[in-house]
Amino acid sequence: MLIARSIALFLLAALLEIGGAWLVWQGVREHRGWAWIGAGVIALGAYGFVATLQPDAHFGRILAAYGGVFVAGSLAWGVVADGYRPDRYDLLGALVCLAGVAVIMYAPRAR
Structure with missing residues (x-):
């Protein structure tokens, strides 16, 4: 259950x-104006809050792992919002990043 929660929080972030x-x-x-900018600033602030909800208590680990989610999510956002078409190297890079997320966050550790 903790892994599912962590993944959901990464996706929301x-x-x-x-x-x-x-x-x-x-x-x-x-040039869409201040309302768009303001909404963006609010969303960015909310991101900072959501990151603190991860079950792991180590800031460096959370942010390092989130970096991989950010890479893959940015490519996906570009596809949906801007019509960007990633090539095979973009996709391979995103998969490498997500593999890194899995290793950093979910590898078994001695407690």
């Missing part, structure tokens, strides 16, 4: 961080 950054990007680079 990715949605908030990547979505927040995308909203800021849209507000600034695509």
Whole structure:
């Protein structure tokens, strides 16, 4: 159950961080205005909070593992929101990152 919770929190964190950054990007680079920027800033702040809910107590481990989720999530966001088409090296890199997440977060450890 802890692994499922951890994965769900990583996915929510990715949605908030990547979505927040995308909203800021849209507000600034695509001239959509302050409402988009403000929504992005709120989402980015919520991401910071969600990251603290991970069951593991080690900040460095959580953020290191989340980096892999961020890489894969960013590519997925680009596909859905911007029509980006990742090539096989993008996909391979994302899989390597997700394998790293699994090793960092879910490898058996002596307690």
